[in-house]
Each structure stands twice: as structure tokens, then as C-alpha cells.
Amino acid sequence: MTATLGRFLILASVLVSTTGAFIAYAAGAKRSPQGLKWSQRFAYAFAGLMVLATGVMEYALITHDFSVQYVAHVGSTQVPLWVTIVSLWSSLEGSILFWGFILGIYIAGTTWVNRNQHQEYMPFAIGTWLSCGAFFSFLIAGPANPFLSVSPVPLDGPGPNPLLQNHLLMIIHPPMLYLGYVGMTIPFGFAAAALLRGRLGQSFLRPLRASLLLPWVFLTIAIMLGGWWAYEVLGWGGYWAWDPVENASLLPWLTATAALHSAIVMERRGVLKGWTVTLIQASFLLTILGTFMTRSGVFNSVHSFTQSSIGPTILVFLAAILLFSVVLLALRIDSLESEGRIESAVSREGMFLVNNLFFVVFTFTVLVGTVFPLVVEAVKGKQMSVGRPYFDAMVVPVGTALLFLLGVGPALPWGKVSRKEMLRALLPPLITGAIVLIIGYVLGVRNAWTLVTLLFGGYAAHVTFAQMWLPLRQRLKKGDSFAPALIDTQLRRGRRRFGGYVVHAGAVIVFVAIAVSSTMRTQEEVTLTRGQSTTFAGYTVTFLGTEERTEPHRQSTIARFNISKNGQPVTTMEPRMNQYAAMREPVGTPAVHSTIGRDYYLSIMNIQGDQVGLLIINMPMVGWIWGAVLLMGAGGLIALIPMRRRTYVVVPESAPAIDDEAIA
Amino acid sequence: MTEPTASDAMRRKTRLFMIGAFAAAIAAFLVIAYGGISKNLVYYWTPTDLHAAGNKAYGATIRLGGMVAPHSVKGRNGVSGLEFDVKDATGIVHVKSSGVPPQMFRENIGVVVEGTMTRSGYFQCNRLMVSHNNEYRAPKAGHAVNKDELQKLMKSTEGLKD
Numbered sequence: 099m100t101a102t103l104g105r106f107l108i109l110a111s112v113l114v115s116t117t118g119a120f121i122a123y124a125a126g127a128k129r130s131p132q133g134l135k136w137s138q139r140f141a142y143a144f145a146g147l148m149v150l151a152t153g154v155m156e157y158a159l160i161t162h163d164f165s166v167q168y169v170a171h172v173g174s175t176q177v178p179l180w181v182t183i184v185s186l187w188s189s190l191e192g193s194i195l196f197w198g199f200i201l202g203i204y205i206a207g208t209t210w211v212n213r214n215q216h217q218e219y220m221p222f223a224i225g226t227w228l229s230c231g232a233f234f235s236f237l238i239a240g241p242a243n244p245f246l247s248v249s250p251v252p253l254d255g256p257g258p259n260p261l262l263q264n265h266l267l268m269i270i271h272p273p274m275l276y277l278g279y280v281g282m283t284i285p286f287g288f289a290a291a292a293l294l295r296g297r298l299g300q301s302f303l304r305p306l307r308a309s310l311l312l313p314w315v316f317l318t319i320a321i322m323l324g325g326w327w328a329y330e331v332l333g334w335g336g337y338w339a340w341d342p343v344e345n346a347s348l349l350p351w352l353t354a355t356a357a358l359h360s361a362i363v364m365e366r367r368g369v370l371k372g373w374t375v376t377l378i379q380a381s382f383l384l385t386i387l388g389t390f391m392t393r394s395g396v397f398n399s400v401h402s403f404t405q406s407s408i409g410p411t412i413l414v415f416l417a418a419i420l421l422f423s424v425v426l427l428a429l430r431i432d433s434l435e436s437e438g439r440i441e442s443a444v445s446r447e448g449m450f451l452v453n454n455l456f457f458v459v460f461t462f463t464v465l466v467g468t469v470f471p472l473v474v475e476a477v478k479g480k481q482m483s484v485g486r487p488y489f490d491a492m493v494v495p496v497g498t499a500l501l502f503l504l505g506v507g508p509a510l511p512w513g514k515v516s517r518k519e520m521l522r523a524l525l526p527p528l529i530t531g532a533i534v535l536i537i538g539y540v541l542g543v544r545n546a547w548t549l550v551t552l553l554f555g556g557y558a559a560h561v562t563f564a565q566m567w568l569p570l571r572q573r574l575k576k577g578d579s580f581a582p583a584l585i586d587t588q589l590r591r592g593r594r595r596f597g598g599y600v601v602h603a604g605a606v607i608v609f610v611a612i613a614v615s616s617t618m619r620t621q622e623e624v625t626l627t628r629g630q631s632t633t634f635a636g637y638t639v640t641f642l643g644t645e646e647r648t649e650p651h652r653q654s655t656i657a658r659f660n661i662s663k664n665g666q667p668v669t670t671m672e673p674r675m676n677q678y679a680a681m682r683e684p685v686g687t688p689a690v691h692s693t694i695g696r697d698y699y700l701s702i703m704n705i706q707g708d709q710v711g712l713l714i715i716n717m718p719m720v721g722w723i724w725g726a727v728l729l730m731g732a733g734g735l736i737a738l739i740p741m742r743r744r745t746y747v748v749v750p751e752s753a754p755a756i757d758d759e760a761i762a
Numbered sequence: 763m764t765e766p767t768a769s770d771a772m773r774r775k776t777r778l779f780m781i782g783a784f785a786a787a788i789a790a791f792l793v794i795a796y797g798g799i800s801k802n803l804v805y806y807w808t809p810t811d812l813h814a815a816g817n818k819a820y821g822a823t824i825r826l827g828g829m830v831a832p833h834s835v836k837g838r839n840g841v842s843g844l845e846f847d848v849k850d851a852t853g854i855v856h857v858k859s860s861g862v863p864p865q866m867f868r869e870n871i872g873v874v875v876e877g878t879m880t881r882s883g884y885f886q887c888n889r890l891m892v893s894h895n896n897e898y899r900a901p902k903a904g905h906a907v908n909k910d911e912l913q914k915l916m917k918s919t920e921g922l923k924d
Contacts, residue, residue, distance in 0.1 A: 459791060466795050481806035485823055488802035492795065623862045675865065684865050704865040711862035 101166045104154045104245030111147035111198070112235040114140055119228035126221030126294065134217060137224045141209040144231050148202030152186070152195055155244060159185055165251045168192055168244035174257030176651045181263050187272040188258035190393060190408070191244035196272075198234045200280040205231060208284050208309060216302055222291035230283050233415050241408045257651060260678035260685050267327040274320035275347060279385045281313025282350055285357075286382035289375045293426045296433035298371050307361045308738060310378060314354045315734035321347050322727035333686045333701040335621060335715035337723070340489040342397040345468040346388030349461055353381040356457035363450045366512065368437030372427070373454070375434065379423040380461075386416045396472060442514045449507035456500050463492045494547055501551060501609045504602060505531075505558030508565050527564075531557035543618065551613035558606045566599035589736075597737025604729035611722035621715040628708040635716035637698055638662045642670075644705060653677045657702055657710050661691060673700045673712075692721050804876070809853030812879065819879040826855060826885060827874045835869055848873060848885070855879075859887040866892040 118140025125133025158166045159182050162175055172185045172192065187193045205227045212220055238244070262268045288306045292298040298306075324347060325337035338344060357377035360370045391397055394409025440447050467484040475481055509523045534556025535549060543549055569592050573583035588596040622634050626641040633639070642658040656674045660667060673689040688701035696718040703711035804823045805815075812819050812826060831847035831854060844859045846869075857875055867873070867890065875887040 455787075462791065463795060467799060470799055483804045483806070483825075484799050485802035485804045488798045491802075492798055625862060686865075703862040704867070713862070 100154060100158045100163050101245045101247045104151055104158075104166070105239075105243070107147050107151040107154065108235060108239045108243070108245065111144055111151065112232065112239050114147060115144045115228045115231035115235050118144060119225050119232055122221045122225030122228060126225060126291075129218070131217065134221050134224075137221055137228075138209050138213060141205050141224050141228060144228060144235075145202035145206035148198045148231075148235075151238075151245075152199040155186060155192065155195055156183065159183065162255075164253070164255060165248055166244070167246040167248045170248045170252050170255050172258045173255040174651070175254050177257045177263060178651070180266075180269060181258065181651075184262075184269050184272075185258050187276070188262050188268075191238075191242045193272070193276075193393075194234065194242040194408070195238055195244050197276060197280055198231070198238055200273075200276045201227075201231055201234060201283060204281055204284050208305075212305060216305060218297070219288065219291040219295055219302055222294040223287040226287035226290040227283060230287075230419075237408060237411060241411050257678075260652070260676070263651065263678070264676065264685055264687060265327060265331045267323055267330065271320060271323040271327055274316050274323055278313045278315075278317025278320050279347075279350070279388070281309075281316060282354065282382045282385045284313070285310040285378045289378040290422075290426060292375060292434065293430040296430055298375070298434045300365070300368075303361065303365050306378075307358070307365070308740075310354060310357055310361070310381075311734055311738050314351070314358060315731045315738070317347065317351050317354065318727060318734065319731045321351060322724060326724055329720070330690065331687065333688045333713070335619075335688070335699050335701060335713065335717065337720070340464075340467070340486050342468050343392050345464050346391045349388060349464055349468075350381045350384040352457050352461040352464070353377050353384060356454045356461075357381060359450050359457075360454050363440075363447050367440065367447055369439060369447075371434035371436065372431040375431075376427060377454075379427070383416065383420055383423065384461075384465075386412065386419065390416060391468070391472075444510065444520065445515050446507060446510050446512040449503055449510060453500065453503045453507060456496055456503065460493065460496045460500070463496065464489065467492070497609065498547065498550055498554065501554045501558060501606070504605060504609075505554055505561050508599075508602070509561045527557045527560035530560035531555075534559070538614075543614065545613075545617040548613045548617045551610055555606050555610040555613075558609075559603070562599050562602045562606060566596060566603070569595070593739060594737045597733045597735070600733030600736060601730045602733075604726045604731075604733060607722055607726035607729070611719045611726060615717050615720040615723065618718045619715065621713065623703070623711070623713050625709055625711050632714075634714050635698070636663060637668065639671075639700070639712075639714065641710055641712075643708075644710075651678065655705055657705060657712075659689075659700060661698070671698075671700050673702045675702050675705055694721075695719070697721060808850045809848055809855045810850055811853075812855055812885075813853050820881055821878060823876065823878060824885075825874055825876045826857075827872070828853075828855070830867075830869050830871055830873055832869050848875060856884040857887050858884050859890050861888075861890060863890055864892050 118137055121133060121140060122137035124130075125137050155166075155168065157163075158169050159173055160179075162169065162173055162182075164170045164173060168189070168191050172189045173182065177185075185192065187196045205224070208227075209220070209224060257263065285306060288302070288309055292302065292306070321344075324344065328339075329335070329337040354377075357374055360374045360377060364370045364374050390409060390412040394412060396409065440451070442448060443451075467488050471481070471483045505527060506524065509527065511519060511523065515523075531553045535553045538549060538552040543552065567588075569587035570583055573587055574580065586592070620635055622632075624632050624634075626632060626639075628641055628643050631638050631640040638661070640660040640662070642660055645656045645658065647654045647656060654674045654676045656672050659671045659673075661669050661671055669691055671689040671691055674687045675684045676687060677684045686702050688699055690700075691698040696716060697720045699713075699715040699717060701713040701715070703713055705711075802823070804825055805811075806825045806827065807815065807819075809826065809828050812824065815822075826848055828848040828850045831849045834845075834847035836845045837843040844861075844863060846857055846859075848855050848857050857877075859875065859877075871892055874891045875885065876889040876891075877885055877887040880886050
């Protein structure tokens with residue numbers, strides 16, 4: 099019954115999205131207001147069907163209706179309720195349904211927000227979104243159908259992958275990632291609309307940019323949560339290993355970040371329109387490529403659930419949108435005419451260009467390293483992978499260059515710059531950079547790249563901080579009183595600018611924390627018998643013994659360690675080894691003791707009687723990464739909150755740097 | 763745009779220059795990336811593949827997949843000095859490992875070891891991973907090593923990290 103209802107809803111959504119897409123494109127071609135109204139209704143209908151179908155699936159999961167194939171596959175009466183609820187995205191079919199759910203909400207929301215605006219673009223945008231909706235409906239209806247019936251109906255199911263039951267981050271990481279990934283469909287639709295219409299006017303830049311910034315915020319946080327999950331669950335004591343699933347999430351983030359920057363130049367100078375549109379299309383293509391890599395089973399990981407047949411289908415979709423984008427660009431890019439030009443290389447806009455260049459190089463570096471093994475396997479049938487040293491060697495210089503630009507770019511004024519102006523803008527932050535460098539050296543940093551990162555980081559921090567509060571300082575100089583000037587410059591009129599610099603501040607911390615945590619990390623593997631101690635990185639670890647704990651879905655062996663420093667007890671740490679029903683391999687859960695400066699990390703390799711094989715890791719500054727990425731997300735949200743409507747004009751050449759609004 | 767023609771010619775020249783510079787940059791990038799990749803490839807081999815590779819095996823990073831040969835494990839409980847043989851149907855390789863082995867490690871189980879082949883004739887293992895599957899399957903009694911499972915393990919991205 100439930101299964102039938104679900105299948106019906108999905109078939110209806112195939113029909114609605116396909117019809118809606120045709121109507122929308124026709125309405126765009128004929129410029130028919132009536133057609134636009136109808137395409138909006140179809141967009142809402144598609145969203146409604148997706149939400150209902152997802153609701154039906156959740157109902158089946160919560161009521162343990164094992165006659166539905168997906169529930170029989172991932173459900174279990176033994177697991178806690180929260181696991182049952184999040185089981186929606188714990189395996190292939192459900193996760194594609196969840197994709198459709200998010201896509202529906204995005205499409206309906208964006209259509210609603212712009213229901214009375216941008217009428218010349220909206221039909222094409224809705225048409226493009228619904229075409230993507232049609233593809234995913236088809237995927238859910240066919241190759242990845244979660245609503246198939248099972249007969250005979252099993253009494254219980256195995257529950258989702260134990261690795262996914264092991265940490266609460268499972269509740270939040272996948273939805274964040276989907277909100278980021280799926281959200282890239284919206285700017286893609288807008289970009290396609292601009293190309294199809296053959297125009298990208300100033301007024302349309304705002305929705306384009308906002309639609310890109312929102313998924314960017316989600317994707318930023320999702321990437322961090324994925325790293326944090328790996329760190330907290332997988333027990334190898336790191337957060338990033340350049341493995342394909344991580345790269346898949348990073349690639350669209352890189353191009354989207356580049357696009358957010360080039361959009362600012364587009365808004366200020368009226369140039370780089372075709373380029374920005376290309377980057378937006380690339381971001382969407384990379385999300386689909388990422389979905390192919392993680393979901394098709396070409397790479398084995400916790401993200402590739404089963405040998406599935408959706409790989410080829412996604413590949414066909416990828417080819418189709420690639421063709422669509424390239425043809426559209428080739429035919430229409432000339433119609434997105436430049437309204438200005440870039441005058442000087444050493445200027446704010448010049449630095450934006452270099453920034454874009456480095457982001458693109460970064461993207462290609464990661465893309466080539468990730469896809470190379472797939473190509474070799476397809477062509478030669480040999481299996482291999484690209485080792486981590488490749489990524490480290492290639493990305494560290496590019497990342498350092500980006501950090502350098504993060505400092506120098508915002509310090510430079512727009513337009514032509516005189517030599518004197520340039521020196522006055524660029525020299526003072528060097529002092530802060532030098533101070534940070536010296537502090538790092540005194541604290542024991544010796545790695546050359548890390549020292550360079552500290553220098554550039556201090557420089558960028560100085561510039562970011564100065565720029566962040568510059569409008570306020572100017573207002574105070576003019577004699578305004580503090581509180582109104584503060585609210586106006588940072589939270590009202592200058593909110594986008596302020597938000598952008600908050601993102602930059604977070605990014606500076608992330609750069610430094612990554613450099614320090616990856617180069618200053620130390621680790622040791624030891625075997626301890628009960629009562630035995632070892633001293634590592636300033637702490638003495640004493641193995642107190644083990645304790646068994648039985649829960650409905652798992653059995654855990656908890657090892658207890660006393661941590662002390664100079665004889666003074668600090669804390670007790672309890673890493674554990676969990677044995678899940680129906681799974682041979684036990685899954686460890688590491689224990690982390692975080693302080694402001696560093697993490698002390700214990701992970702059990704094995705337990706035998708009174709002996710425990712233990713991995714101890716000392717990792718400085720790692721906690722700063724999580725916090726700083728949240729700061730970046732907060733900055734993005736600040737910049738997103740809509741302002742009272744203002745029109746932007748292309749600024750004259752001599753505009754000073756100080757009244758720039760657009761930095762995010 | 764309403765620009766004078768002289769400036770148009772200039773712009774065309776600048777444009778050509780830009781395109782040339784861009785092409786050169788792309789070429790340079792590809793050369794560097796290809797060099798970087800070919801130096802850092804990790805090969806997924808069975809003991810038989812390893813023997814077949816001959817001299818190519820020395821120095822390369824290899825993920826070797828096979829079964830832990832019966833009665834070959836020495837130094838089980840020590841931190842360092844774990845030794846065992848990894849074998850498949852037609853080949854066998856002696857492996858030395860310095861880490862603490864994972865909980866499930868034992869004889870007759872599928873393993874993937876990552877490391878390099880030394881000229882002294884043994885495989886120096888830096889990472890050791892035991893074959894298991896993300897999908898749930900009741901443990902089979904005396905299960906033989908499943909080739910697909912090993913293949914998956916070699917491609918696996920979780921757990922095989924330093």
C-alpha cells in the first residue's frame with residue numbers, strides 16, 4: 099500500500115516535471131506571462147510531490163514497514179529512532195529520493211521569491227530546473243526506486259551501515275552536503291537562462307549571486323563536517339586524505355568560490371560575464387560528476403552503497419548537461435557583452451583575476467588526480483590510484499598563493515593605482531605578518547611552508563580586520579556616533595561587505611590551522627597491558643582496564659585510560675571498539691581530548707584480553723578548523739540576508755577602494 | 763562598445779597575447795601535473811601481479827591484496843616485527859609490518875597491505891587493512907577470500923590512511 103502510493107507519487111512527478119519543463123521553455127521562447135504562471139504552478143507541484151513522496155518514505159521507515167524494499171534494506175527494529183529517521187539518506191535509493199526532496203524545495207523556494215521579478219529570465223530558469231527534476235524523478239522511478247515491494251515481507255532488517263550509526267554527525271553532514279550540492283542546480287538554471295535570453299543585466303546579478311552563495315555556505319559547512327566525521331569516527335586521526343569522495347565535495351566548492359569572486363568584478367566593472375557563467379555551469383557539472391564518483395561504486399567507500407546500476411544513467415545525464423552547457427556557451431557567450439574593461443593588473447580587479455586563475459588551477463589539479471585512475475582503468479583495465487603526495491605537492495603552493503592574494507587583494511584599491519598608494523596599502527600589514535611568524539617560530543614551528551603560511555596569514559588577518567571595520571572608522575571620523583554607525587556599516591548598508599570579510603577572517607584561520615595541524619602532528623603506536631603507562635607529547639596515558647556494554651544494536655568494549663600531566667590527573671578517556679550485529683569487523687570509536695591549543699587523540703587498534711594496541715596522536719590547532727569554517731558559513735549568511743533594494747551601477751575608474759560594497 | 767579602431771587593433775593584439783599566455787600556462791600545468799601523478803601512483807596488485815611486474819615493483823607504492831597464508835604469522839603481539847605471507851592462487855609474498863595490526867587480523871583472512879617491495883625480497887608494509895564489507899553479510903564459516911571483496915578493499919578509501 100505504502101509502496102504503491104510512493105510509486106504513484108514518483109510517476110506523477112516524472113510527468114509533472116517533464117510537462118512543466120516544456121511549458122516553461124515554450125513560455126520563455128514566446129515571452130508569455132500566462133506560460134510563466136503555469137510553469138510556476140508546475141514547479142510548485144513538482145516540489146509538492148517530492149515532499150509527499152519523502153514523507154511517505156519516512157512514514158514507512160518509522161512504522162518499520164518492511165514490505166517496502168528500501169525499509170527492508172536499511173530499516174531495523176533494533177536501532178534507535180534517530181537512526182531510523184536518518185536512514186532516509188543512509189543508502190542509495192533513499193539518498194536519491196532525498197536529493198529530489200531538496201531539489202523540490204529549492205525550486206519552489208526560488209520560484210516563489212522571484213515570482214514577480216526577472217520575468218524575462220524566469221521561464222528559462224524554471225525550465226532548466228524542472229529538466230533536472232525530471233531526470234532525478236526518472237532516476238527514482240527507475241534505476242534507484244526505493245518504493246519497490248518485497249515479498250515475502252521480512253520480520254526485521256539489518257539497519258544502516260554501522261559506520262553511519264556511530265556518530266551523531268550522520269544526522270547533519272549529509273543534509274548539509276545535499277543542500278550544497280543540489281543547490282548548485284539553481285545558479286545553473288539562472289546561468290542557462292541568461293545565456294538562453296542572451297542577456298545578463300545588472301538587476302539579474304543579485305539573484306544569480308545569492309543563489310550561488312546559499313549553496314556555497316551549505317557546501318562549506320558540509321565539507322568541514324565530513325572531515326570532522328572522518329576525524330571523530332574513522333580512527334586514523336586525520337580529517338582529509340584527498341580520497342575521491344572528499345575531492346568530489348571540494349571540486350564544486352572551488353569553482354563556486356571562484357565564481358563568487360568573479361561575480362563581484364562583474365557587478366563592479368561589468369566584465370567577466372561569460373567567465374562567471376562558465377564557472378557556475380562548471381560548479382553544477384562537478385556536483386553531478388561528484389555524484390557519479392561517489393554513488394556509482396567506481397570508488398569504494400562508505401558513500402558507495404551497493405553495486406548499483408545508476409552509474410551509467412548519471413553518466414548520460416552528465417554528458418547531456420555538459421553538451422547543453424558547452425553548446426549554449428558557444429552560441430551565446432558573445433551576447434553577454436562587456437560594459438567595461440579591466441584597466442590595470444595591479445589593482446583590486448587584477449587580483450580577482452589572479453585569484454580566479456589559482457582557483458581554476460586548484461580545481462584542475464584535484465580533478466586530474468581524482469579522475470586519472472578512472473581513465474587508466476577504463477582504457478588499460480589496470481587498477482591504481484594517485485597517492486597523497488601528488489595532491490600535497492601540487493596543492494600546497496596553490497593554497498599558499500591563494501592566502502597571499504587573500505591578503506594583498508583587498509588591500510589594493512579598485513582601478514589604476516599609483517606607486518605611492520600601492521606601497522602605503524601593502525607595507526603596514528607586513529608588520530603583523532612578521533609578528534605572527536616570530537610567534538610561530540618561538541612556539542616551535544620549523545616547516546618552511548608553515549612559516550610562510552604564518553607570514554601570509556598574519557598579513558591577511560591585518561588587511562581583513564582593517565577592511566572589515568574601515569567603513570565604521572570613516573563614519574566615526576566624520577563625527578557620527580558609535581552605535582548607529584556600527585549597525586549601519588556592518589549590519590545594514592555594508593552587510594555584504596562585512597559578511598565577505600567575516601568569511602575571509604574564517605578562511606585565514608583555516609589556512610593557518612590546516613598548515614599547523616598537518617605539519618606539527620605527532621603520533622605513536624603502543625601496546626599496553628592493564629596498569630601500564632606510556633608518556634607521549636607531555637601526557638602520561640595509563641591503561642585502567644576494559645568494560646563491556648551491551649546496547650540493542652551493538653556490543654561495545656570500552657577501554658578506559660587515565661590521562662595525567664606531571665603527575666596531576668587531567669581527564670579520563672574512553673575510546674571503544676563496537677561490534678555491530680551482522681558485521682564481522684568491529685568498528686572503533688576514538689576518544690578526543692580537546693584543548694584550545696591541541697587535540698590529544700586515542701584510537702584502539704585491537705584489544706586482546708588485558709592488552710590493548712593503541713594509536714596516540716597529538717594534533718595542534720585542529721579544533722580551530724571546525725570553528726573557523728563555521729565562521730566562514732556565518733559570514734556567508736550575513737552577506738545573504740537581503741537588503742533594501744538598491745541599484746548597483748558600474749563605478750567610475752577613480753572610485754576609491756573604501757566605498758566598495760561587494761566583497762563576498 | 764564605441765572604441766576607436768586603433769584601440770581595437772591593440773585590443774586584438776592583447777587578446778591574442780592573452781590566449782597565447784593562457785595556452786602556455788595550461789601546457790605547463792599539464793606537464794607538472796602529469797609528472798606529479800606518475801611519480802605518485804599507487805598500484806593495486808595481487809602477489810601474482812607483483813611477481814609479474816619484475817623490477818618495476820621495487821620502489822613503487824603498491825596495495826597488495828591477498829590472503830594471509832596459514833601458519834605464516836610471527837610476532838603477533840609485539841608492536842613491531844609482525845611478519846606474515848600474503849598469497850593468492852599462484853603467488854606468495856613475505857610481508858614485514860611495523861604497526862599494530864587491526865582487531866580482525868589473523869591467518870586465512872583477506873588483507874590489503876600498502877607499502878613497497880624491498881630488494882631484500884620482502885614487502886615493507888606501512889598500512890594494513892583487513893577485508894570486510896560495508897554490506898552486511900552473516901560471517902561464513904571458514905570463508906574463503908572473496909576476490910570481489912578484495913578488489914573493493916583495494917579501492918577502499920576509508921581506513922587505509924596514515
